Amino acid sequence: MSIRIEDLSKKFEGQAAVQNATIEVGTGKLVALLGPSGSGKTTLLRLIAGLEFPDAGRVFFHGEEVTQKSAYERRAGFVFQHYALFQHLSVFDNIAFGLEVRPRATRPPKAEIRERVHCLLKLVQLEAFAKRFPAQLSGGQRQRVALARALAIEPRVLLLDEPFGALDAKVRKELRAWLRRFHDETHITSLFVTHDQEEAFEVADEVVILNHGFIQQTGTPGVVQSAPANAFVQDFLGLDFQI
């Protein structure tokens, strides 16, 4: 399930947040949107998810245009920086949510939902926590629940907005490695936003660098580091001056 965006633009109150963005994320790839604060990367992710509608441009999931579709129609799993877990629901109910809200016709029977949720809990290594509530979990555990919740709907793509931004350094490193391993197992097309270049280079297959709403460069970590496209990229990545 590939993602393609063509010429996407979005303004907020006269200020351009994203300008003429064109990206291609191949099926099964894990791509990082990297850039400083205010570069438009979260806006871009939200445009792809359907949480914002663009002023111009188009979004395609595996060739099918989804530009006019709203968030609940796109089936793009979204993981928020601050988890956005449902505080009043248990871990189990949080993960089952996406399945419970399906229309009667496509809703799986209760037993199947239970099985799927337990499968996901096992995947994120939180089997013992099914009955707990989000307030009783640590940051890293909450983020894993958020991930399991997004995966429950069998999303076409997975979008992560600074998934480890709210966690402390040690947990961040652990989850980073975990995410990479996880992606290698599941091969779900994923796009994640980060301002941490170490994270981007360690985890992603490809990196898209943004600044002021414009895409500066796209490429594998190796290419970007050895051949920065312009002064900004060079500066942002802290590379030595290369003639």
Place this chain on the structure above:
Amino acid sequence: MAGAIQDLTSIRSRTRPRRATEESALVRWTLISISFLFFAAFLLLPLVAVFAEAFRRGAALYFKTFTDPVTLDAIKLTLFTSAIAVPCNTVFGVAAAWAITRFQFRGREFFSTLIDLPLWVSPVIGGLIYVLLFGSQGLLGPWLIAHHWKIIYSTPGIVIATVFVTFPFVARGLIPLMQAQGIAEEEAALTLGAKGWQVFWRVTLPKIKWGLLYGIILCNARAMGEFGAVSVVSGHIRGLTNTVPLQIEILYNEYSFAAAFALASLLSLLALATLGLKTYIEWRARQQLEQSQH
């Protein structure tokens, strides 16, 4: 000498150490005394007086008041009016709060301010506007007469006037709450495939339930106790268009003091019950907030 100093320090360490930002004991106790005196004079004493007067002629007469058919009609009308006004304003309040906190539209601030209008306007005006609109000399008067619809000096008028004065309570309870809670959970629900109504029912409502309950009980207390606006539109027709507050006034003007105060004690009990519920709700809401902020 050293012994005396030691005694002093041990005394001081036995009394509660003063927090850095706290006033001196004198200032504290002065403020507390003034507040309590004010509370006692204006709230406690009248409350006690109501019950004292109500039971002045004995408990038997107190309970006999509630067997009077006219009084019973007044109680029924009050309950009926609240039963309509409170659900109406709940639905309106939730819709208005949702629109104001979730949408961006021109005139949003103005609309939000307008919702508070019934709170600034004198309740008498709240009744008068409907007399001017629906009364026989009013704007829609002739049209209503032609269709045999009575609004003023009849139950519909009372209900409408009550809806007007209790308009803002639910909305005001919800707007700051919903603004503070943010939309992250609701956006998450959208990405998981929930549609508008499902998001509201499964995500928003559980989060706002204490704020909503708070607004509802305040709305109810005001609806049952409203005097001014209802007085203007009701016509004071005994047994037909008298609510409890109006009936209290009539009984008092007829020198049936014990009966008037007996009925007033009912409203006082409502006030106490509202206060109790409100305190409970605030406590639960605080609990919920603390739990979600671990």
